[in-house]
Amino acid sequence: MSEGSVRKIIHLDMDAFYASVEQRDHPELRGRPVAVGGARERGVVAAASYEARAFGVRSAMPSATALRKCPELVFVPPRFAVYKEASRQIRAIFAEYTPLIEPVSLDEAYLDVTHNLKAIASATQIAHEIRAKIFAETNLTASAGISYNKFLAKLASDFRKPNGQFVVRPAQGLAFVAGLAVGQFHGVGPVTAAKMNRLGIFSGADLREQTAEFLQQQFGKAGHYYHAIARAQDHRPVVADRLRKSVGSETTFAQDLVLLPDLLAGLQPAIAEVWDYCQRTGTRGRTVTVKVKFADFQQITRSRSGAGPVPSLAAMHRIGCELIEALFPLAQGVRLLGLTLSNLSQGQPEAGQQLALDL
Incomplete structure (x- = not known):
């Protein structure tokens, strides 16, 4: 990466994080197709090992579909407390190099190492050191993308997965983007x-x-974003942890969902992602909003607010599912589902409230 005004951004992404933690802690699962999630009728795959991905199993996929693709698939229940602790260890390693850490979820983050704590000139070297430390301390592997903006760093981290890294230098940005299929672009x-x-x-x-x-x-407002990334431009800074006004997650489906069990299953990854953020940051919120985009691109939201913060994962799950159930019967299929928590505040729930971690 060149010196001067060019930023040095690293996108670190853990490899099949939840599934890899399970394979690390349970040797009998190593080398086998593993899905973290529920095998029940309304279950959904929260994460899949690389062995499972070889059969086409992916996160956010209904468990029944995953089992059809891979009859030998082994389901294990999620252990978010364990994943959170591994994430804390990884975050501590990041902090040895820079205070500019923007977590995206428990298993990925952006780092701005332009002016880093160890005065290392090469972002590529920093990424290599961080990945080696992660493996030494957690026995988990990570992949990294290195570039001069967040968009390119995110793309680059997929190019040497698993357990690799890839750099896109300033002189390579335009050509790199030009050669990719639009479906590979984040967003x-x-x-x-x-x-x-x-x-x-x-x-x-x-x-x-x-x-x-x-x-x-x-494409509406998104058109400005697409125009910029086609030119390898992304001026968003890496922003360290701060109190957000809201936190949300959403999933776009390859096929329309029309049945209630499928929609409830499809909402589970967003619920888990939002609660992960709440657990990691100590953030709580009063308002749960479900976002629905239909096959014709019409978009609606449905919200529910309480007198106090949503106290647990189970409570968030119940509210989200009730908001979805109230939409039925549907006039058309659903292409996207999302869940957002807003009216945020810092701090844990009052004493006596139990934080449920099981989906």
Whole structure:
């Protein structure tokens, strides 16, 4: 990475984090296809080992579908307290190098190492050292992407998975983006990628040929983002932990969901992701909002607020499911589901409140 005003950003992403922790702690699971989640009728895959991914098993997939793809799949219940402790160890390693750490979830984060605590000039070297320390201290592997902005660093971290790293230098950014399929871009889900393909946009090079006005007309506010990333531009800074106004997560599905059990299962990853953030930061919130995007791209939200903060994962799960159930019967299929917690505050629940960690 060049010196001067160019930033040095690392995106660290743990490899199949939840499943890898289970394989680490249970030797009998090593080398076997493992899914973290519930095998029950309404269960959903929260994480899949690389052995399971070879069969097409993915996170957010209904458990029944995963079992059809891989009959030998082994389901293990999630242990969020264990994942949180591993995440804490990993975060401590990051902090040895920079205070500019922006966690995305328990298993990934952005680091700005432009001016780092060890005065190491090479971001590539820092990424290598961090990954080696993670393995030495946790017996888990991580992959890293190194570049001059967050968008490129995120893309790069997928290029040498698992247990590798990849760098995109300033002179390589445009060519790197141009050669990728639009479906590989962070922020372009399957539905958006399909729409781009219908418009003749298949690659980053195709996307770069479109005007900002055209992209905004076709994709609304997101058009500005697509116009920028097609030119390898992303000016978002790495922002260290702070109290947010809200925290949310969402999943776009490859196929429309129409049945209530499938929608409830599809909401589970967002619930787990939001509660992970709450547990890691000590944040609580009063308002739960469910976001639904239908097959025709119409989008609605449904919210519920309480007098006090949502006290537990079980409570958040119950509220989210009730908001989904109230939408039935549906007039059309659902392409995206999300859940957001807002009206946030810091601090643990009052004494006597039990924090449920089981899905």
